[in-house]
Amino acid sequence: MTSSHTPRRRAARRRMETKDVVLIALFCAIIVVLGLVPPVDLGVAGVPITLQTLGVMLAGAVLGPVRGALACALVVLLTIAGLPVLAGGRGGFGVVPGPTGGYLLGWIPGAFVTGLLVTVLATRPRSRPARQAATVVACLVGGILVVYALGVPWTSVSTGLSLRQSTVTALYFLPGDAFKAVVAGLVAQNVRQAYPIERR
Amino acid sequence: MRVTLDAVTVRFGSRAVLQDLTLELSEPRIGLIGANGSGKSTLARLLNGLVLPGEGTVRVDGLDTAEDARAIRKRVGFVFQNPDNQIVLPIVREDLAFGLKNTGVPRREIPERVERQLAHFGIAHLADRPSHALSGGEKQLVALAAVLVMRPELVVLDEPTTLLDLRNRNVIRAAVAALPQQAVVVTHDLDLLTGYDRVLVLDEGRVVHDGKPRIAVPWYVEHCS
Amino acid sequence: MTPRLSLYLPGDTPLHRARADWKLSVLLLAGIGVFLVRSPAVLGPCAGLAAVALLSVRTPPRQLARHLTGPFVVLALVPAAAAVFQSAATAVTVGLRLCTLLLAALAVTLTTRTSDILDVLERALRPLERTRLVNAAAVGLAVSLALRFIPEAFHRFHDIREAQAARGLSGSPVALLVPLAVRMLKSAEDIAAAVDARCYPPPAARHTERGGAAAAPPPARSPAPAGRKDEEATG
Numbered sequence: 001m002t003s004s005h006t007p008r009r010r011a012a013r014r015r016m017e018t019k020d021v022v023l024i025a026l027f028c029a030i031i032v033v034l035g036l037v038p039p040v041d042l043g044v045a046g047v048p049i050t051l052q053t054l055g056v057m058l059a060g061a062v063l064g065p066v067r068g069a070l071a072c073a074l075v076v077l078l079t080i081a082g083l084p085v086l087a088g089g090r091g092g093f094g095v096v097p098g099p100t101g102g103y104l105l106g107w108i109p110g111a112f113v114t115g116l117l118v119t120v121l122a123t124r125p126r127s128r129p130a131r132q133a134a135t136v137v138a139c140l141v142g143g144i145l146v147v148y149a150l151g152v153p154w155t156s157v158s159t160g161l162s163l164r165q166s167t168v169t170a171l172y173f174l175p176g177d178a179f180k181a182v183v184a185g186l187v188a189q190n191v192r193q194a195y196p197i198e199r200r
Numbered sequence: 201m202r203v204t205l206d207a208v209t210v211r212f213g214s215r216a217v218l219q220d221l222t223l224e225l226s227e228p229r230i231g232l233i234g235a236n237g238s239g240k241s242t243l244a245r246l247l248n249g250l251v252l253p254g255e256g257t258v259r260v261d262g263l264d265t266a267e268d269a270r271a272i273r274k275r276v277g278f279v280f281q282n283p284d285n286q287i288v289l290p291i292v293r294e295d296l297a298f299g300l301k302n303t304g305v306p307r308r309e310i311p312e313r314v315e316r317q318l319a320h321f322g323i324a325h326l327a328d329r330p331s332h333a334l335s336g337g338e339k340q341l342v343a344l345a346a347v348l349v350m351r352p353e354l355v356v357l358d359e360p361t362t363l364l365d366l367r368n369r370n371v372i373r374a375a376v377a378a379l380p381q382q383a384v385v386v387t388h389d390l391d392l393l394t395g396y397d398r399v400l401v402l403d404e405g406r407v408v409h410d411g412k413p414r415i416a417v418p419w420y421v422e423h424c425s
Numbered sequence: 426m427t428p429r430l431s432l433y434l435p436g437d438t439p440l441h442r443a444r445a446d447w448k449l450s451v452l453l454l455a456g457i458g459v460f461l462v463r464s465p466a467v468l469g470p471c472a473g474l475a476a477v478a479l480l481s482v483r484t485p486p487r488q489l490a491r492h493l494t495g496p497f498v499v500l501a502l503v504p505a506a507a508a509v510f511q512s513a514a515t516a517v518t519v520g521l522r523l524c525t526l527l528l529a530a531l532a533v534t535l536t537t538r539t540s541d542i543l544d545v546l547e548r549a550l551r552p553l554e555r556t557r558l559v560n561a562a563a564v565g566l567a568v569s570l571a572l573r574f575i576p577e578a579f580h581r582f583h584d585i586r587e588a589q590a591a592r593g594l595s596g597s598p599v600a601l602l603v604p605l606a607v608r609m610l611k612s613a614e615d616i617a618a619a620v621d622a623r624c625y626p627p628p629a630a631r632h633t634e635r636g637g638a639a640a641a642p643p644p645a646r647s648p649a650p651a652g653r654k655d656e657e658a659t660g
Contacts, residue, residue: 016560016563017617018617018620018621018625019613019614019617021563021566021567021570021617021620022570022613022616022617022620023610023613024567025566025567025568025569025570025571025574026570026571026574026578026609026610026612026613026616027609028567028571029571029574029575029577029578029609030578030605030606030609032571032575032578033575033578033579033582036579037579037582051598051602054598054602058602058606062606062610070567074567074568074571077546077564077568078568078571078572080542080546081539081542081543081546081568082432082433082533082534082537082539082542083432083539083572084432085575091432091534092432092530092531092533092534093449093452093456093530093533093534094496094526094527094529094530094531094534095530096456097456097459097460097523097526097530098499098523098526098527099499099503099523157460158503158519158523159503159506159507159519159523160507160511160515160516160518160519161506161507161510161511162510162511165506165510183598183599183602186599187598187599187602187603187606190599190603191603191606191607191610194603194607195607195610195611197610245618248622250618250621250622270624273621273622273623273624274624277622278618278619278622280615280618280619280622282612282615284577284612285612285615285616285619286615286616286619287573287619288569288570288573288616288619288620288623289569289570289573290569290572290573294569298623298625299623299624301627302623302624302625302626302627302628303624303628304627304628330576331573332573332576332577332580333576346623347622347623350623350624
């Protein structure tokens with residue numbers, strides 16, 4: 001069954017429906033599962049990385065800004081609640097004040113910006129490669145720039161490292177994250193073609 | 201309960217899934233059969249307001265599904281085809297309590313009703329199991345229990361046996377046959393319909409045959425397969 | 426092969442018996458507090474206290490060791506980095522801060538049931554409900570659904586991986602993730618219908634009244650009664 005919405009739905013402040021709650025929960029589940037499955041050795045700088053942050057970009061790119069951000073917020077909530085939902089089975093209240101806490105919280109605005117940019121950039125171009133490229137750019141900006149913008153200063157506060165040193169540590173993860181952003185962009189574009197859903 | 205459809209048309213996009221349907225359903229056991237895409241699942245979903253008619257009205261004991269879906273869903277239970285997707289809470293016990301909490305059953309009554317329903321199906325031992333760890337047949341039994349615990353007056357079942365293996369199919373068949381409630385059953389499983397009061401055959405959004413199973417089922421086999 | 430979905434360790438120590446809201450409040454205050462002080466004379470006893478709290482939980486040593494490996498790496502690396510790049514004094518301050526927080530958080534995580542923590546969080550969110558930004562019933566449902574479908578997503582991921590391996594597509598994240606996401610999106614419709622069919626939302630929080638299944642276009646001719654509609658929350 002395909003969903004058909006009346007134009008009335010275009011109202012600026014649309015309410016949360018059951019399906020939105022379900023989509024948020026399911027993408028939260030995807031993000032968690034991508035952290036649980038054995039890391040994929042991407043051979044980038046020899047660092048084995050998990051696909052968890054890929055799930056974050058995917059949530060924003062597929063679900064749109066609001067639901068994508070809420071899916072990430074749900075992961076944060078489960079983490080705080082003491083569930084081992086982060087890559088490597090990490091979880092618990094202690095993650096937030098830790099050195100990587102800012103990256104975790106950064107997922108929320110990160111997914112939001114990814115979703116927003118996909119909506120603005122990737123729905124207009126006619127040609128498929130152009131849409132594809134725009135989705136990848138959205139994932140790079142939202143999933144890396146925004147997430148790091150919160151993560152780096154947080155590391156600096158949490159560990160006493162200077163901002164510059166925190167930035168250097170972050171750069172170590174950049175190649176892996178950039179690769180994930182490209183994959184997320186490709187996946188999101190394919191998913192939206194195979195199963196278009198109304199974006200929010 | 202008496203369900204009446206009055207000149208109901210349902211469209212998804214430009215395609216009419218049900219066309220100008222006028223029906224009255226009040227028999228204790230009603231079967232809905234038809235090819236895939238004939239509109240039978242949509243018809244089932246009209247009965248508790250999961251799908252609303254684009255034109256016409258659906259009334260359940262006089263209540264319009266477009267206006268009183270909540271009150272209607274309290275009285276019309278719905279069992280879906282895929283047991284994986286209809287158990288929505290992580291633990292069996294919690295899942296049975298879900299509908300009761302939503303309908304405002306007092307909190308202290310809930311555990312007892314849940315226990316009794318599970319015991320009635322002989323699955324009390326599953327109460328504290330995680331939902332995802334159940335077998336397909338167990339899942340469908342739990343899903344049925346989660347609907348019946350709400351004490352609906354009418355139960356709508358949308359292909360409840362389609363995704364099950366033979367043994368589990370028999371378990372669900374027996375459970376459905378033993379339902380004290382009025383039931384509307386969408387199915388491809390023609391054996392299920394023996395002894396039913398009425399069978400509707402749907403084709404391309406219209407009711408093409410309506411009668412007792414001993415006539416309707418052979419008619420369907422002859423004309424639609 | 427399914428992930429274990431809680432770090433809770435059943436037991437009957439004083440920390441197990443303490444109220445969840447107290448434990449979480451203390452943790453939150455400690456989290457803010459340790460970043461306000463720099464003096465090792467204050468932070469040292471704090472870290473000691475956290476360690477005592479953790480030991481009072483009586484975790485089996487092997488399990489405790491497993492839980493501590495993650496924090497231990499952080500505790501070793503971060504002060505080391507601080508010592509190299511900053512000063513020894515900073516290294517001590519940072520080390521004690523993190524030690525306090527990670528050990529105390531682990532102690533709370535091990536002794537508090539997930540459902541209790543979620544109850545506290547839901548209560549904490551309740552004042553925000555009036556701002557209409559948060560809908561406690563929807564948050565509760567989202568958490569439950571996530572817990573329900575994490576194992577399901579895990580199974581689906583493995584099913585897809587096996588199927589892809591059989592077709593010689595192993596290792597391509599795109600070939601893995603597209604079907605996973607599409608399958609989850611497709612089941613969302615069914616799950617939402619199942620939730621709605623069982624009378625969600627509960628009467629106490631009718632913010633999303635008649636959040637019909639996506640298959641159900643809202644009839645233009647029969648809008649929900651005005652009184653209810655005004656209460657609707659937005660995402």
